[in-house]
Amino acid sequence: MTSDVGKMNETKSRSELSDIFYHLVRDPLGLVGLIIVGLIVFSAIFAPWIVPYDPIAMNIPDRMQGPSLSHLAGTDQLGRDTFSRVIMGGRVALQVAIPTIGGAITIGLILGMIAGYGPKWLDNVIVLLFDTVRSFPTVMFALAVVALVGPSLNTVILVIMVTSIPTYGRVVRTLTQSLRNSEFIEAERSLGASVFRIMRVHILPNVIGPIAVLAAMDIPTVIGLEAGLSFLGMGVKPPTPSWGSLLNDGYNLIRNTPWLIIAGGIPLILTTLGFTFLGEALRDVVDPKLRGRGK
Amino acid sequence: MSALLEIDDVRVSFSLRSGLLSSAGSIDAVSGVSLKIEEGQTYGIVGESGSGKSTLARAITGLHHASEGSIRYRGQELKGLPEKEFRKLRKEIVMMFQDPIGSLSPRLSIGSLITEPFKIQGMKNTDLNAEAKRLLAMVGLPDEFAGRYPYQISGGQARRVGVARALALNPKLLIADEPTAGLDVSIQGEMLNLLAKLQDKLGLAIMIITHNLNVVRHITDKVGIMYLGKLVEEGNTDNVFSKPQHPYTLALLAANPEPDPDAQLMRIELAGEPPSLLNRPKGCEFHTRCPFVQSSCRHEIPKWNNSGSVSAYRCSFPEIWENADHG
Amino acid sequence: MSTPTLDIRNLSVSYSTPRGELKALRNVSIQIPNKKIVGIVGESGCGKSTLISAISKLMATNATVKSGEIEFHNSDILKISNQQMSELLGTDISLVFQDPMQTHNPVLSIGRQMVDIQFRDRLSKVEKYNRASEMLSLVGIPDAEERLKQYPFEFSGGMRQRIAIAMALMAKPSLLIADEPTTALDATLEVQIIKRLRELQDEIGCSILFISHHLGVIAELCDEVVVMYAGEVVESGSVRDVFHSPAHPYTKALLECDPGHIKEKTRNLPTIPGEIPDLVNLSTGCVFAERCSKKHDACEERPQFSSLNTEHFVACHLTGQENAL
Numbered sequence: 001m002t003s004d005v006g007k008m009n010e011t012k013s014r015s016e017l018s019d020i021f022y023h024l025v026r027d028p029l030g031l032v033g034l035i036i037v038g039l040i041v042f043s044a045i046f047a048p049w050i051v052p053y054d055p056i057a058m059n060i061p062d063r064m065q066g067p068s069l070s071h072l073a074g075t076d077q078l079g080r081d082t083f084s085r086v087i088m089g090g091r092v093a094l095q096v097a098i099p100t101i102g103g104a105i106t107i108g109l110i111l112g113m114i115a116g117y118g119p120k121w122l123d124n125v126i127v128l129l130f131d132t133v134r135s136f137p138t139v140m141f142a143l144a145v146v147a148l149v150g151p152s153l154n155t156v157i158l159v160i161m162v163t164s165i166p167t168y169g170r171v172v173r174t175l176t177q178s179l180r181n182s183e184f185i186e187a188e189r190s191l192g193a194s195v196f197r198i199m200r201v202h203i204l205p206n207v208i209g210p211i212a213v214l215a216a217m218d219i220p221t222v223i224g225l226e227a228g229l230s231f232l233g234m235g236v237k238p239p240t241p242s243w244g245s246l247l248n249d250g251y252n253l254i255r256n257t258p259w260l261i262i263a264g265g266i267p268l269i270l271t272t273l274g275f276t277f278l279g280e281a282l283r284d285v286v287d288p289k290l291r292g293r294g295k
Numbered sequence: 296m297s298a299l300l301e302i303d304d305v306r307v308s309f310s311l312r313s314g315l316l317s318s319a320g321s322i323d324a325v326s327g328v329s330l331k332i333e334e335g336q337t338y339g340i341v342g343e344s345g346s347g348k349s350t351l352a353r354a355i356t357g358l359h360h361a362s363e364g365s366i367r368y369r370g371q372e373l374k375g376l377p378e379k380e381f382r383k384l385r386k387e388i389v390m391m392f393q394d395p396i397g398s399l400s401p402r403l404s405i406g407s408l409i410t411e412p413f414k415i416q417g418m419k420n421t422d423l424n425a426e427a428k429r430l431l432a433m434v435g436l437p438d439e440f441a442g443r444y445p446y447q448i449s450g451g452q453a454r455r456v457g458v459a460r461a462l463a464l465n466p467k468l469l470i471a472d473e474p475t476a477g478l479d480v481s482i483q484g485e486m487l488n489l490l491a492k493l494q495d496k497l498g499l500a501i502m503i504i505t506h507n508l509n510v511v512r513h514i515t516d517k518v519g520i521m522y523l524g525k526l527v528e529e530g531n532t533d534n535v536f537s538k539p540q541h542p543y544t545l546a547l548l549a550a551n552p553e554p555d556p557d558a559q560l561m562r563i564e565l566a567g568e569p570p571s572l573l574n575r576p577k578g579c580e581f582h583t584r585c586p587f588v589q590s591s592c593r594h595e596i597p598k599w600n601n602s603g604s605v606s607a608y609r610c611s612f613p614e615i616w617e618n619a620d621h622g
Numbered sequence: 623m624s625t626p627t628l629d630i631r632n633l634s635v636s637y638s639t640p641r642g643e644l645k646a647l648r649n650v651s652i653q654i655p656n657k658k659i660v661g662i663v664g665e666s667g668c669g670k671s672t673l674i675s676a677i678s679k680l681m682a683t684n685a686t687v688k689s690g691e692i693e694f695h696n697s698d699i700l701k702i703s704n705q706q707m708s709e710l711l712g713t714d715i716s717l718v719f720q721d722p723m724q725t726h727n728p729v730l731s732i733g734r735q736m737v738d739i740q741f742r743d744r745l746s747k748v749e750k751y752n753r754a755s756e757m758l759s760l761v762g763i764p765d766a767e768e769r770l771k772q773y774p775f776e777f778s779g780g781m782r783q784r785i786a787i788a789m790a791l792m793a794k795p796s797l798l799i800a801d802e803p804t805t806a807l808d809a810t811l812e813v814q815i816i817k818r819l820r821e822l823q824d825e826i827g828c829s830i831l832f833i834s835h836h837l838g839v840i841a842e843l844c845d846e847v848v849v850m851y852a853g854e855v856v857e858s859g860s861v862r863d864v865f866h867s868p869a870h871p872y873t874k875a876l877l878e879c880d881p882g883h884i885k886e887k888t889r890n891l892p893t894i895p896g897e898i899p900d901l902v903n904l905s906t907g908c909v910f911a912e913r914c915s916k917k918h919d920a921c922e923e924r925p926q927f928s929s930l931n932t933e934h935f936v937a938c939h940l941t942g943q944e945n946a947l
Contacts, residue, residue, distance in 0.1 A: 183398040190356045191460075192378075192385035193415050205402035343808035344779075450666075479665035480835060481879050484891030491889045506808060509881035513888055533887070550809035553882040554837035556861045564817065565810050568780055 023285040030281025036274025040090055040267075047091040053081035055088040056239040064257050074259040076249055082263045085241035090267060092153070092242050096226040097219045100157050104164035105211060111165070112172025113199045113207070117180055127173070130166035138163045139228065146234040153236050160225055164218065168211060175207045209286040216279035220272035227268060243268055297370050298331040299500050300355070300468060305329070305364035305374075307347070307354045322572040324350040326524035327364070332517075334467070337494065337501045339511035339532065341547065342521035345569045348504045349393070351521075352470045355502075356390050357381050368468070386416060389461040393473040395453035399445040405431075405456055406441030412463040430459040434489060451482050455489070462493060470502045475510050487514050508547050512536055520544050523569065523580050528608040540600075540608035542585050579611065587612065627797050627829040628654040628677070633690030635672050637682065642902040646672040647853050650690070654797065659823060659830040661844035661861070663837060663876070667898045668850040670833045674801050676700075677831075678717060679707045694797070712739060716790035720802040722782035726774040733770030736789055757788040762818055780811040784818070791822055798823075799831045804839065812836075816843050837880050841865050846933070849873045852898045852909045859934030869936040871914045908939070916940060 024030040043050060052072075059079030066074045073082035115126040142159045149155050179185060179202075188198055223243075229235035230244030231251075238245060243264050250260030307325040325347040332338045342348040353359040355366055357373065366373040368388060373381070389412075392398035399408055406427040413421050427441045434455040445453060454474065461469055474490065475483040491514055494501055505511060511518050512532060519529040520543060528541040539545050542563070549563040565584040570576055576583050582592040589612055597611040635647040647669045654660045664670050675681045677692055679699065692699040695714065699707065711717070719725055727735060736754035737747065745753070751770065758766035761784040774782060783803055790798055800819075804812040816839055823830055834840055840847055841861055848858040849870065857870040868874045875894045877883055884891070896913040899905065908914070911921040920939040927935050 183392050183394045184400045186353075186358055187390070187392050187398040187457075187460075188400065188411065188415075190358055190385070190390045191412050191415050192382040193411070197415065201403070202400045343810060480837070480881075481665060481876060481894035483881065484879055484893035487891050488889070488893070507881075508809075513881060513884070513891060546810050550813045551838060551882050554841040554865050554877060554880060556841045556865060558841075564813060568778055568811065 020282070020285050024278075024281050027281045027284065029277045030285075033274050033277030033279075033281055036270055037278050040271055040274065041094070043087050044091040044094045047087050051081075051084040051087050053084045055080060055084040055241050057081075064253070066257065066259055073263040074257060076246075076260055077253055077256075080239075080241075082246070082260060085246060086243070086263050086267055089241045089243040089246060089264075090271075092236060092240060093223045093226060093267075093271070096153065096157055096160070097222045100161045100164065100222050101215050101218055103157075103161040105168050105215060107161075108165045108168030109172050109204070109207070109211070112169040113176050113203055115169070116173040116176025117195065117199055117203065123173075126169070130169050133163060134166045136163065138225070142225070142229055143232075143234055146229070151229075151234050151237055153240070156226055156229055156235050160222055164222070167218070168214065171210060171214060172207050175210060176203055179203055179206055210283075213279055213283040213286055216275055216282055220275045223271055224268065227264075297367070299334045299336075299369060300332040300502075301365075301367040302328060302330050302351075302355070303365040303367070305351070305354060305361045305366060307350050307359055308362045320573060323524050323575075324572065325354065325361075328519075328521070328524070328526055329364075330519055330526065330529065332468070332500050332502060335494070335498050335500055336517065337503065337515045339503045339505065339515035339518040340521060341505060341508055341511055341518060343506050343547075343569065345523060345572065346521040347524035348521050349472055350524075352390065352472055352502070352504050355470060356385075356388060382416075386412075386464040387467045389464075389466040389469055391454075391457045391461045391469065391471040391474060393476055395450050395457055395477075396445050396448075398457060399453060401445050403444075404441065405443050405445070405448070408445075409441075409456060409460045409463060411460065416464065426463070430463055433462065433493070434459045451478055451485070454478070454486055458486075458489065458493070462497065462499075465497060466499065468500045468502070470504070472504045473506070474503065475505065475507065483510065490514065507551065509551050520547065523572065523575065525580070525609070527581065527610070530608075541581075541610045542587055543581055544608075546586075579609075581610075624656050626653040626655045627657075627694070628652075628831065629691075629693040630673075630677070631691045631693070633673075633676060633692065634688040635669075635676050635681070636686055636688055637672075638684045638686070639902070644901045645688075645853060645904060646685075646901060647676070650850075650853075650855055652848050652855065652858070654829045654831055655846075657823075657827050657829055658845045659820075659832055659843060661832045661834060661840035661847045662850060663835065663840055663847055664833075664850035665835060665876075665898075667852055667901070669853040670850060671801070672853075673850075674717075674799060674833065677799065678711060678715065679704065713742065713793045714796045716793065716795040716798050718783070718786050718790050718798065718800040718803045720805055722779045722786060722806060725782060725786045728774050731771055731773055732777070732785055736770070736785075736792070739789055740792065753792065754788075757792050758785065760822065761785070761788045762814070763788075780807050780815070783807060783815060787815070787819065787822070791826055791828070794826050795828055797829050797831065799833075801833045802835070803832075805834065805836070812839060819843065837865075837877065838882055849876070853901060854909050855937065856910065857934075857936045857938075859930070859936075863931070863934040867930075867934075869930060869934070869941050870910075870938050871916050871940075872910050875915075908937075 024034055057080060059075070061079065062071070062075050063077055063079040064075060065071055068074070071081050071083065073086060076082055076085070111126050115123045141163060142156070145159050146155055185198060185202060188202055226235055227242065227244030227247065230242040231248045233248065235244055236242045246260055246264030250264050253260060305325055305328050306323055308321045308323050310321040328351060330338070340348045340351065350359055354361045355373070357376070361374045364374065368384060406424070409430050410423045410427050413423060413426060428438050431438060431440055436452065436455055440448070440452070448456070471490065474486050478486060487510065490501060493499060503511065503515060515532045517530065518532045518535050519526045520541065521527070522543050528535060528539065528544045535544065539548060546563045546565050563586060565586065567584055570583055578594040579592045579597050582588045585592065592611060595611060597609045599609050630650060630652045633647055633650045634645070637644040637646055650669070650673065652660070662670055662673070672685070675685070676687065677699065687700055690700070726732070733751060733754060736757070737750045740750045740753065743750065755766040755770055758769065763769055763781060763784060777785065787803070804815055807815065819830070820843060832840070832844055844861050846859065847861050847864050849856050849864065849872065851872050857864060857868070857873045864873060865877065868877055878892045879894060881891065894913055899909060899912060906924065907922040908925050911917050914921070925937045925939045927937050928941050929935050930941065
């Protein structure tokens with residue numbers, strides 16, 4: 001028998017979101033992650049207003065300068081302010097990451113729940129689909145598509161989204177399968193709940209937690225992928241700034257100035273660290289809740 | 296007048312998937328059960344692990360499919376009924392589950408949980424908040440519970456929530472799967488009293504599934520003892536308790552001793568453990584454990600006997616202990 | 623009277639929780655005499671799990687022992703090192719837990735596990751195997767030698783619990799602590815296991831601390847019983863005394879609530895209304911006062927233990943004043 005002592009005396013707790021926030025802030029890694037991610041998101045949203053210079057404005061006389069008071073990170077080969085390009089690059093990174101992951105999650109959720117809860121034949125078909133997509137090496141696939149269709153932001157988004165769907169889909173499927181035989185699902189079935197209702201009201205909310213954690217950890221990967229594609233010139237088209245294209249420029253000019261590489265590299269590192277810390281802390285907060293409390 | 300619920304020779308089989316190295320087969324979790332429940336009556340199904348009692352309960356509510364036999368509710372055949380049709384009956388036939396907290400959807404508030412039946416039946420014009428309050432009051436829980444979540448309440452409270460949810464739409468038949476399992480002795484009575492009170496108020500028929508004979512004695516009109524998927528004894532509760540016929544019934548009675556160190560109990564000890572459903576014993580299936588087993592029991596299948604008019608049992612040598620040595 | 627096998631004196635354990643200090647055990651004193659079976663009866667929140675974790679030094683990280691001693695073999699368990707404790711556990715003190723499905727390592731055969739726990743003994747592997755198979759037969763598992771090769775999933779719950787008992791008794795401990803070992807099993811199996819336990823205890827001569835909420839089993843198996851409520855001992859004595867002449871209102875109420883006890887068929891079963899008190903914000907009076915039908919003014923103060931005879935003790939103001947029998 002579980003001890004009911006704690007439960008009987010517990011008062012109503014805060015709302016779930018503020019509960020999560022509360023715990024995140026108390027975890028040192030979580031706090032760091034939250035701050036970094038917060039900064040990045042903030043600068044991405046308000047980029048057009050906080051950039052000191054127009055990121056694509058050329059200024060040849062001032063080219064290839066090192067960091068100074070007027071150009072915090074120096075300038076590139078066309079005299080554009082690197083700092084402004086970094087901030088704008090963050091915007092581009094998130095502009096790619098969010099629709100990509102958002103789309104992958106949405107489709108992955110739907111397909112995963114259907115696979116996990118529906119009839120076996122449908123499950124087999126969907127899993128086959130997942131496995132087929134996953135068998136493509138992502139970068140090669142991306143390059144192939146880009147070669148056919150031409151480089152653009154939208155192409156990058158589409159490619160990365162499609163290749164990410166199976167990752168989320170599989171996790172959702174496994175979670176759904178394990179929930180499928182729980183007593184509360186049986187109870188809802190005995191009340192006559194339709195399959196659709198069970199998926200929407202009873203399975204979905206229980207599956208979102210781990211998915212959110214996965215997404216948080218996935219964002220740096222997607223950003224890295226975009227950066228990589230842009231580095232290869234297969235991503236966003238110039239003159240749109242991207243951390244990847246900054247790195248590419250910096251790579252070509254490394255003998256002239258190291259600052260471009262630093263400027264392109266540091267945000268990538270910070271973003272990866274920030275989201276990873278956040279994801280790890282989120283997982284610690286979300287997991288015990290899923291397992292149930294008070295044991 | 297036909298009974299509220301009539302179960303006729305119901306069989307529920309599960310096929311075992313064949314793997315690379317193991318062979319396929321099937322097990323009969325319920326292998327030929329027949330019983331009747333009248334309106335407003337309380338029927339207790341008593342059995343231990345592997346008896347098939349929970350499977351039977353789920354077959355009645357359509358969660359498992361009966362492979363043979365018939366299950367009739369008010370004359371309407373439930374076996375094989377498509378879900379669309381069954382849904383209409385789900386206002387009248389409801390179930391309460393064994394795991395009190397596990398049977399509540401963890402991310403829904405108590406208020407949402409107990410009003411699920413309304414939403415599922417598409418009753419859009421009901422004032423759900425009012426209904427939630429009414430149901431909470433009916434089971435003796437305060438209003439503010441509506442905002443709580445399953446992980447915030449105790450097992451006993453969660454059980455009451457289960458009752459509230461089951462009775463939301465005023466059903467006619469409630470199937471309660473182990474309603475007192477895991478509850479402290481001091482509050483078992485609360486749950487049973489609540490069910491008795493609600494039964495009187497709503498004219499409900501209740502089928503209680505339990506392994507605890509003592510619970511059954513107080514609140515049921517009729518009782519059926521199950522072993523390995525079959526009924527071995529059935530009848531009015533008073534009769535079965537005062538004059539048990541089948542050795543298994545006697546063993547169950549002996550296994551729930553009253554707390555009295557000096558009590559003179561018939562020491563009935565069953566040998567071994569219940570056999571696997573894959574390997575059902577021949578003859579009387581209980582013979583492997585029966586302390587009074589005779590040689591014919593090993594190959595003769597006992598017939599269903601009626602002693603008088605109210606008790607029935609399946610044993611070739613009923614009340615054999617009357618003549619045997621008291622252990 | 624010889625020294626008891628286990629002597630718990632004035633044990634108080636608290637947990638630190640976000641809401642404050644949860645006083646799970648308060649001044650608990652229990653004695654387990656040599657070669658006797660002592661049962662602890664109590665419901666959720668009575669502190670029995672905390673008690674076991676204190677004795678076995680397997681307490682949660684947020685638990686602290688506020689006071690008390692636990693004397694075993696002339697040393698205070700609370701004062702010895704973890705190293706010394708781990709030498710005791712499995713040799714002199716054995717534990718059997720509630721859930722037989724989780725007790726064994728699922729990926730090792732039973733035989734391997736039973737041989738592994740004999741790691742302190744200087745016997746050959748064959749000898750250890752033989753000992754294991756002997757123990758299995760002793761607890762009523764047929765074809766012991768064959769079954770040693772099998773894995774836990776090939777055994778039913780009842781069998782696994784017997785194996786757990788076999789493993790616990792293999793080292794011939796002085797004290798066996800069994801925490802609700804039959805709660806998860808069917809009643810007819812429970813009867814078998816209890817009987818077996820009694821026989822083994824007779825043979826091996828160990829003391830047993832048996833925790834259960836099943837009053838009938840305690841009456842059947844135990845010599846003495848301790849009734850606990852919300853972290854305190856409210857009554858203790860021989861099984862006969864406590865069950866025939868319960869002195870504490872809680873014990874009386876508990877016995878009355880047991881459906882097996884109630885002779886007359888009734889649709890209004892007795893219960894104990896209310897809930898256990900908040901262990902974080904305890905009142906200073908008797909812990910059962912709120913739910914007690916005999917509550918009166920004296921109950922504002924914590925009752926002391928009074929003895930009804932040399933063995934039967936109860937913590938209730940009423941027995942100070944009137945004859946409990």
